[in-house]
Amino acid sequence: MKRNLSIVFAIIAWFAVIVQFYLMMENRIASIPETIIRFFSFFTILTNTLVAIYFTSQSQKENPASFFGKGGRLTAITIYILVVGLIYQLVLRQIWEPTGMQKIVDELLHSVTPVITLIYWFLYEKKKLINWSQIPYWLIYPAIYLLYILIRGHVSGFYPYPFVNVTEIGYQQTLINSLGVLILFVLLSSGMILIKRIF
Template identity: 55%
Template sequence: MTQRILSLIFALIGWFAVITQYYLMVKGNQISFTEATIRFFSYFTILTNLIVAVYFTFQAFSSFSIIKKSGILTAITIYILIVGSIYQIILRSTWNPTGLQRLVDELLHTIIPILVLIYWYKFENKRDLSYKQIPSWTIYPLLYLFYILIRGHFSDFYPYPFVNVTDLGYSQVFINSFWILVFFIGLSMLFVRIGKALSK
């Protein structure tokens, strides 16, 4: 199977998961459509899976060199693995979805992270990975953290319990965020190390 065909299949899976989750969230919410939409895009899970879907779409249909630059796929892989890891370790036990919601839930948090990891193993240009790339990889999660804290201050909505300032206070939220950042950096360093080992 060629890389473009695999990219197209993964893109379709990603778009199906994101769009279906949006439909389920808007349909099942008692808040306004606008607020439901804003909250939908306030989840790191959704934003990251959206990035994954866009990335695979470009891989399937475009020849843009920036998309193929070494390190882009690695960063996306780390983002989606963070999504999967935090869900499996912290959030899975907090609810029990059924039916279509369960299918989408597994796609967003389990299946897609595994697919991206496989894709990374097969197609990333691992030889050019560098530890110097890691600081730039942290920009997206840090911007996300600032966004949800600022919006949460005004809306009192926090998408995840470990960043809920109302319940935990800023000190504990920053501690929780720090350990997630440590996990992120550690995982990034591991990927660079593995990538260099695999390229030899």
């Protein structure tokens, strides 16, 4: 059951990422190298790719000592993709209206993949693998990502999300918004540890 779910979920995640890449290249407004860099500058894309790699690794017949099998890795990935979904639903959905295939892919990236990852986490994460001391480590990935987009945005002028667009809202508001996202990460992390303590 677990392996079959991993295969299906991996297919869904890879499909969404690959089709999104195709659509972005088809509708690009910058050079191909710049478009590729921009594509992988979205937390949504990086995290959905991480989810796809995770499910692919779990679909292998023998994988007890894999990188993703270590304590807390599934919980961390689930937190990341849930943040993708929540920020899209709460902040970004109302400012953009995709149509056609873009709408389908959009829902896969921001709604379907977060939900299926949460289901998988609920079914297969073991409470003995997660603890409070892991939360600071789970924050390293989003912290590095924020640093990257701020540095690259300063150099290139491209910011992937409006709430971190320093050019339009300034550094102060960007840092306030980033703090809000950090709080969301911590709250989700704490909530998931508590859930696993109960169930």
